[in-house]
Amino acid sequence: MASSSVPADGHGDPTRRDFLMVATGALGAVGAAAVAWPFINNLNPAADTLALASIEVNVKPIELGQAITVSWRGKPVFIRHRTAENIKEAVAVPMSELPDPQTDASRVTDTAKKVRPEWLIMIGVCTHLGCVPLGNKPGQDKGPYGGWYCPCHGSAYDTSGRIRKGPAPLNLAIPQYLFLSDSLVRIG
Amino acid sequence: MASSHGTPPVFNNKVIAWIDHRLPIFSYIEKEYHTFPTPRNFNYFWNFGAIATVMLVLMIATGVVLATNYTPHVLMAFDSVERIDRDVPQGWLIRDLHMNGASFFFIAVYVHIFRGMYYGSYKAPRELLWILGVVIFLLMMATAFMGYVLPWGQMSFWGATVITSLFSAIPVVGDSIVTWLWGGFSIGNPTLNRFYALHYLLPFVIVAVVALHVVALHVHGSNNPTGIDPKGPQDTVPFHPYYTMKDGFGVVVFLIVYSLVVFFAPDMLGDAANYIPADPLVTPTHIVPEWYFLPFYAILRAVPDKLGGVIAMFGAIAVLFILPWLDTSRVRSCTFRPIYKWFMLLLVADVVVLGWCGYNPPAGFFIPLSQVATLYYFFHFLILLPILGKIERPLPMPPSIADAVLKKKAG
Numbered sequence: 001m002a003s004s005s006v007p008a009d010g011h012g013d014p015t016r017r018d019f020l021m022v023a024t025g026a027l028g029a030v031g032a033a034a035v036a037w038p039f040i041n042n043l044n045p046a047a048d049t050l051a052l053a054s055i056e057v058n059v060k061p062i063e064l065g066q067a068i069t070v071s072w073r074g075k076p077v078f079i080r081h082r083t084a085e086n087i088k089e090a091v092a093v094p095m096s097e098l099p100d101p102q103t104d105a106s107r108v109t110d111t112a113k114k115v116r117p118e119w120l121i122m123i124g125v126c127t128h129l130g131c132v133p134l135g136n137k138p139g140q141d142k143g144p145y146g147g148w149y150c151p152c153h154g155s156a157y158d159t160s161g162r163i164r165k166g167p168a169p170l171n172l173a174i175p176q177y178l179f180l181s182d183s184l185v186r187i188g
Numbered sequence: 189m190a191s192s193h194g195t196p197p198v199f200n201n202k203v204i205a206w207i208d209h210r211l212p213i214f215s216y217i218e219k220e221y222h223t224f225p226t227p228r229n230f231n232y233f234w235n236f237g238a239i240a241t242v243m244l245v246l247m248i249a250t251g252v253v254l255a256t257n258y259t260p261h262v263l264m265a266f267d268s269v270e271r272i273d274r275d276v277p278q279g280w281l282i283r284d285l286h287m288n289g290a291s292f293f294f295i296a297v298y299v300h301i302f303r304g305m306y307y308g309s310y311k312a313p314r315e316l317l318w319i320l321g322v323v324i325f326l327l328m329m330a331t332a333f334m335g336y337v338l339p340w341g342q343m344s345f346w347g348a349t350v351i352t353s354l355f356s357a358i359p360v361v362g363d364s365i366v367t368w369l370w371g372g373f374s375i376g377n378p379t380l381n382r383f384y385a386l387h388y389l390l391p392f393v394i395v396a397v398v399a400l401h402v403v404a405l406h407v408h409g410s411n412n413p414t415g416i417d418p419k420g421p422q423d424t425v426p427f428h429p430y431y432t433m434k435d436g437f438g439v440v441v442f443l444i445v446y447s448l449v450v451f452f453a454p455d456m457l458g459d460a461a462n463y464i465p466a467d468p469l470v471t472p473t474h475i476v477p478e479w480y481f482l483p484f485y486a487i488l489r490a491v492p493d494k495l496g497g498v499i500a501m502f503g504a505i506a507v508l509f510i511l512p513w514l515d516t517s518r519v520r521s522c523t524f525r526p527i528y529k530w531f532m533l534l535l536v537a538d539v540v541v542l543g544w545c546g547y548n549p550p551a552g553f554f555i556p557l558s559q560v561a562t563l564y565y566f567f568h569f570l571i572l573l574p575i576l577g578k579i580e581r582p583l584p585m586p587p588s589i590a591d592a593v594l595k596k597k598a599g
Contacts (some may be wrong), residue, residue: 153550
């Protein structure tokens with residue numbers, strides 16, 4: 001480009017034409033990016049998808065030691081009524097043994113900062129590649145740590161839903177939730 | 189007609205001559221598919237480019253017909269596919285041709301890739317030809333993956349979940365990318381719609397890249413089993429009728445095998461779980477991708493780290509792009525590489541073992557086995573190829589293709 005606009009005297013100094021070429025090119029690139037943006041952003045979640053309804057769940061029928069699965073944002077949410085043994089096991093684990101260290105208490109605290117160790121509420125999606133781990137229904141494989149086990153790639157979670165073994169990098173996620181009463185919880 | 193090579197063809201038909209004078213398509217066909225000088229010693233491995241082309245056309249033809257009856261909506265997709273199978277006239281046939289066509293397209297392409305690797309077709313001056321081929325392979329994988337989502341069965345849904353979640357391994361922006369891919373917070377209707385649009389679009393992109401692949405092929409012509417360049421007319425034959433016939437024969441044999449599967453075992457290569465409608469709350473106990481992805485799936489699972497596994501899986505394909513520069517040997521064909529020949533066959537065995545690991549649940553001895561097989565895969569490309577090319581002593585090469593062929597006949 002520069003060679004075509006070298007002045008007749010042979011000097012390679014930038015000319016006004018060079019400046020105009022670069023400026024036009026730069027503006028063209030900005031314009032192209034500006035036009036590309038709506039096409040890219042178009043693929044992001046639409047307003048109706050974003051308008052998330054929170055759900056309210058009555059946890060009273062869940063017996064001690066049982067768990068249920070509810071659907072929220074198109075994903076399963078696990079609600080487990082933990083036994084004293086489950087809680088004791090989870091609390092006893094030293095932080096040094098956890099790939100993603102979190103205390104058990106921090107995982108059973110609602111948005112009002114109230115700790116309810118008997119209720120563990122988690123998004124039931126393996127943090128590896130998104131499968132639903134087994135262990136929420138009676139009779140399912142709970143894995144070597146007594147919590148949940150993902151059959152897809154072998155990740156094992158403990159009774160606090162923390163990753164203990166396998167390729168998943170993080171503990172099962174805790175959604176925002178608030179206990180409106182002792183038996184009614186709002187998720188979202 | 190071989191004698192006409194080099195001189196522009198004369199058309200007796202006035203209409204053809206009139207058109208050709210303005211748009212030389214007939215001259216082009218004459219030059220590239222009739223008189224085109226082609227090595228005289230192709231074996232049957234050289235059929236698979238033509239076979240893959242036939243499969244691509246067949247996939248587009250059956251796909252367009254299926255699209256006229258398919259409904260891309262999460263509530264209706266599964267039923268619309270069942271309707272194609274049961275109610276639409278010959279719908280079962282078109283669907284089985286398309287479904288198994290994907291498998292047979294991959295069979296043809298895998299053999300074609302093996303041919304290219306065994307006979308060193310990727311070496312200078314055919315590096316770009318090879319790279320375009322790897323691009324086609326990647327496009328095929330994307331197209332096949334999205335097509336498998338469309339029937340909206342359990343394997344469709346969970347296969348899509350696992351594969352799109354791969355991108356969540358990217359640090360910082362991973363989750364945003366996954367949400368962007370999904371158009372929501374999980375695989376849902378927006379995902380199905382965009383996959384359908386892309387599944388219809390990408391085959392035509394493949395056609396365009398195949399056209400470039402063929403243009404690049406015709407610059408220096410085909411490689412051949414000896415890997416020696418043709419040195420004169422004694423080493424070549426015109427493409428037509430010699431290779432139109434040989435390719436035609438290969439295509440017919442391939443289509444017979446394909447038809448046997450389509451008519452007698454149409455679900456042999458599929459997964460029964462995909463006849464269960466998608467359920468976002470229940471993961472099938474054992475998620476397996478289609479067979480043609482199994483080796484790469486095994487590599488993904490072999491690495492006990494999320495990001496590491498994803499990098500290894502994409503790396504397994506990325507090494508193919510730089511294969512022409514990893515191989516330091518100046519000899520193309522394995523026929524004259526006494527050591528590499530066996531390593532090449534070992535690589536094939538390794539990929540089969542990886543596929544076997546990918547098919548089985550990630551437990552017991554499949555974990556160490558898949559790790560060893562993954563290590564060998566990368567060892568082969570990144571360490572063995574660069575070193576072996578320098579230390580291997582190739583066998584004596586015949587002076588020309590004609591010599592090699594005639595000597596073999598005499599002996």
